[in-house]
Amino acid sequence: MASLSRSWVDGGGNPTDIDNNNTGDAAFREIYYNDGFTWEVDPNDQPFDGRTDLQTVALHEAGHGLSQGHFGRGAINNQTGRIQLSPQAVMNAGYIFGQQTLLGADNAGHCSNWANWPNN
Numbered sequence: 106m107a108s109l110s111r112s113w114v115d116g117g118g119n120p121t122d123i124d125n126n127n128t129g130d131a132a133f134r135e136i137y138y139n140d141g142f143t144w145e146v147d148p149n150d151q152p153f154d155g156r157t158d159l160q161t162v163a164l165h166e167a168g169h170g171l172s173q174g175h176f177g178r179g180a181i182n183n184q185t186g187r188i189q190l191s192p193q194a195v196m197n198a199g200y201i202f203g204q205q206t207l208l209g210a211d212n213a214g215h216c217s218n219w220a221n222w223p224n225n
């Protein structure tokens with residue numbers, strides 16, 4: 106997956122920051138889905154089965170489209186040998202299971218970005 110962002114610019118070609126949030130004002134974002142993955146729609150997708158839940162990835166990429174970055178940390182669970190992400194969120198940097206709805210950390214991050222809009 107990849108995304109492409111373009112920002113508004115002023116007459117001099119400089120990125121604008123109309124809302125003064127120290128981030129350029131996004132004009133549009135495009136999301137590309139890599140056909141090198143084996144996509145499926147499975148809300149209970151399990152790690153490492155070779156398939157990737159399209160709805161989970163679409164939700165994650167839509168989060169980027171709304172200026173949400175990655176968060177959480179990954180670690181190896183010594184008992185299972187598997188990767189665990191904490192806090193668990195759609196916006197974790199890695200895909201290890203199907204997650205088609207936002208979790209608490211996702212909501213908190215989104216509110217952090219947008220709670221004051223358009224007044225900030």
Ligand SMILES: [Zn+2]
Pocket residue numbers: 165169175197198
């Ligand atoms: Zn991402």
